[in-house]
Amino acid sequence: MRAVAIGQAELKLFWRNRTALFNSLLMPLLLVPVLISVDANGVPLIAGLIGFSLLMAVYYNLVTTFVARREELVLKRLRVGELTDPEILFGASLPSLVVALGQMLLFSVVVAVVVGVPLPERPWFIVLGVLGGIASFTLLAAASSAFTRTVEMAQVTSLPVLMACFFGSGMMFPLDALPEPLAKALAYLPLTPVLDLLRAGWADGPVLRPLIVLAVWIGLGTYAVQRYFRWDPRR
Known part of the structure; x- marks a missing residue:
């Protein structure tokens, strides 16, 4: 597959990027004590770690990757060849997605064994929650890159999504503790339906609304990428 060749090249660059390695491999470990202090139950801990992987290993890393490759003219050169636009974007995303999936699996197994889940x-x-979350946050990263002029600016342009999802999706505290109107509004954040589906894997819970919300985010992300994604440098 042609996209895999791009992914292999991106993987070499990924291992040389200390910031990406820190965000993908070490940051979730630093989050564990915080999540345990909120809820020592294993299921919320696993859901929280998976959600954090989506935010940092997928969303934030891919915003910086898309911006860097755009400004280096890599995307423009690839687009001149036989590769389709989806192949280029998937190939550039592949290392972050593989690392995120490996991270999710490793942390889930470790927590399940240690805590007893x-x-x-x-x-x-x-599975639906993880795959849907990967799809939606990859698309959101591509859309966010259109409004990010430089790699350094990614810290600013990605902050609203990161902060809203980190504190408003039920990862740090249950939404039931908030006033009902606010909790209903936060249920439509892109990470909230992912966490709901993850929890539903272990216990009965709402699944229809999370599936619909997640599908809507994937649809909106697809439209935003088609409408706003930039292949040429913003200079």
């Missing part, structure tokens, strides 16, 4: 009763909802 039973096997999920409905694992298909976990």
Whole structure:
């Protein structure tokens, strides 16, 4: 597959990027004590770590990757060849996605063994949540890169999504603790339906609305990428 060749080249650059390595490999470990202090139960801890991987290893890393490759004219040169636009974007995303999936699997197994989490009763909802989250945050990263002039500016342009999802999606505290109107509004953030589906894998919970919200975000992300994504440098 032609996109895999791009992914292999990106993987070499990924391992040389200390910031990306820190965000992908070490930051989740620093988050564990915070999540344990909020809820020592294993299921919220696993859901929180997966959510954090989506935010940092997928969303933030890919915003910087798309901006860097655009400003270096890599995307423009690739687009001149036989590769399609989806192949280029998928190839550039591949290292971050592989690292994120490996990270999610490793942390889930470690937490399940250490804390004692039973096997999920409905694992298909976990798969849907992870795959849907990867798709939506990859698309959001591509869309965000259109409004990011430089790699350094990614810290600013990605901040609204990161902060809103980190503190408003039920990762740090349950949304039930908030006033009902606010909790209902926060249920439409892109990370909230992912966390709902992850929890639904272990216990009965709402799945129809999270699936619909996640599908809407994927649709909006696809439209935003088609409408706003920039292949030429912003100079």
